[in-house]
Amino acid sequence: MATKICYYEQLTVTKTASLDDIKKAYRKLAMQHHPDKNPGDKSAEAKFRDINEAYDVLKDEQKRAAYDRYGHAAFDQNGGGGGGGFGFGGFGDIFEEMFGDMMGGRRGRGGPSRGQDLRYNMEITLEEAYYGKKAKITVPSSVACEPCKGTGGKDGAAPKTCSTCRGAGKVRSQQGFFTIERTCPSCQGAGQVISDPCPSCRGSGRTRKEKSLEVTIPPGVEEGTRIRLASEGEAGMAGAPPGDLYIFLSIAPHRMFQRDGANLFMRLPIGMTTAALGGEVEVPCIDGTKTKVSIPKGCQHGHRFRLKGKGMTVLRSTARGDYFLEAAVEVPVNLTDKQKKLLQDFEKESDRKTYSPETQGFFDRVKDFLDELAK
Numbered sequence: 001m002a003t004k005i006c007y008y009e010q011l012t013v014t015k016t017a018s019l020d021d022i023k024k025a026y027r028k029l030a031m032q033h034h035p036d037k038n039p040g041d042k043s044a045e046a047k048f049r050d051i052n053e054a055y056d057v058l059k060d061e062q063k064r065a066a067y068d069r070y071g072h073a074a075f076d077q078n079g080g081g082g083g084g085g086f087g088f089g090g091f092g093d094i095f096e097e098m099f100g101d102m103m104g105g106r107r108g109r110g111g112p113s114r115g116q117d118l119r120y121n122m123e124i125t126l127e128e129a130y131y132g133k134k135a136k137i138t139v140p141s142s143v144a145c146e147p148c149k150g151t152g153g154k155d156g157a158a159p160k161t162c163s164t165c166r167g168a169g170k171v172r173s174q175q176g177f178f179t180i181e182r183t184c185p186s187c188q189g190a191g192q193v194i195s196d197p198c199p200s201c202r203g204s205g206r207t208r209k210e211k212s213l214e215v216t217i218p219p220g221v222e223e224g225t226r227i228r229l230a231s232e233g234e235a236g237m238a239g240a241p242p243g244d245l246y247i248f249l250s251i252a253p254h255r256m257f258q259r260d261g262a263n264l265f266m267r268l269p270i271g272m273t274t275a276a277l278g279g280e281v282e283v284p285c286i287d288g289t290k291t292k293v294s295i296p297k298g299c300q301h302g303h304r305f306r307l308k309g310k311g312m313t314v315l316r317s318t319a320r321g322d323y324f325l326e327a328a329v330e331v332p333v334n335l336t337d338k339q340k341k342l343l344q345d346f347e348k349e350s351d352r353k354t355y356s357p358e359t360q361g362f363f364d365r366v367k368d369f370l371d372e373l374a375k
Contacts, residue, residue, distance in 0.1 A: 004072050007054035015068070019059065026055040036182065113190075115142065115206075115234040115243035122247055124217065126254040130286050130313050132219035139213060139245065142206040142234040148198035150235060152205035159192035167191040190237070206235035215247055220315035222261070225249045257286060262321025264311045267328050268293070275299040275329045283325060285310050293325060301329040 008015050011025045029051045031037070038044035057063045120139060144150030151158055161167045165184035169191040172181050183189040197203030213232060226246055233243025251259070258265045264286060274281070278297035282290050285307075293305055304326050311321025332339070 005050065007057055007067060010050050010054035011058065013058075022055070022058050026051060026059075030055075035180070113237055114241050115236040117243040118233045118245045120245060120247045121250065122215075123250045123252050124221075125252050126257060126259065127286065127288075128217065129221050129249075129251050130219060132221075132313075133217050135215045135217060137213055137215055137247075138210050139232075140208070140210050141232075141245075143209045143211060144235045144242075145198060145201035145205055145207050147200045148205065150205045152194045152198055152201060152203045152237070154196045154198050157194075157196060159190075159194050162187035162191055162193045165191065205237055205240075213245070217249070218315060220262070220313040220317070221249055222259075222315070223249070223251045225315075256284065259312060262312045262314050262319075264321065264323045266323070266325055268305070268325040269328045269330055270295060270299060271330055272332055275301075275327070285323065286312065295327075299327055299329065301327060303327040 008017070011022060011029065013021055013025050017025075030048065033044045033048040033051065035041075035045050035048060057067050118139065118141060120137060122135065122137070124133065124135075145152070147156075148154065149156045153159060162169075162184060164186035165171050169184055169187065169189040170181050171184050172179050174180075184191075187193050194203045198205070201207050211232075213229065215227065215229070217227070226248055229245040229247065231242045232245035235242045256266055266283070268281070268283065270281070274295055276298060278299070279295045280292050281295060282292050284290055291307065291310065293307070304324055307323040307325070309320045310323035313320055335343070
């Protein structure tokens, strides 16, 4: 009879390992050697049985103590350790938690699986985000088969409970001390079978088809807004509920406005003369109208104007954000000789009071700095 390998060596842990360390080692090895991940590999199947045997002993305080004292003889049917096989204990719950859908454990109990959710990316303009819109989209999807009305059975016949697993979606097999659960091979975990499949969909209950939908985009949506259309995703298998369709919105860059939440921003070029003498300029608004902005005398570069309530619509609200304009004072270029002469005359007639407060402050700081260096 072959000598059994030490349980601690089976799980690659030391004899002083904590229960948490043992659980971690077991889960890692179980995932690695699980039969479903190694189909047809007898050595992996044997390794899987060995690590489960080792884990079932070492996770139990009393069994581990007996093993540490008597070794494998503690669980030998002919030994003094008391009794026959040790069974699974709480292994089934851990196994279900670890492998879940892979073994059909949880999936099979709910019957045919719900249809997949779909994602549709849509780009809209800033104006469309302001006003909202109705859009028609075409989505490639799986829809319920018309001849069988989504049941998968010929002429709409309903599926029957699987006789192999009796609707559980999984089957169990005994291998020595161990009970192995696998997805039912007859119904593939659905718990139901179709004896006479629909020729149009071959029993799946759905077919590929493009469908047109109308989407209502509310005013005030922002970048990344998600709109959910319930039950407009892929059809479920064999009459199961369909998934949902999620529309993800992106806002195209605007040639004039920048957006930050409900507020809008625009750079407003202002000529040097208008900035110095003051005046009035007309600016566009997001709603297509125009409004006049008064430029104060001596307006400086970077000065910000706020137009309250002239920004974006707020989602699910009657409120609106604000519209901010940032003055960009422009220096004239390509001057004629006459214009240069006029500017030179202006410079001769100017003193420090003519300059802006920022310029005066700058020269004051320069003077103070130089004075300190001279001391």
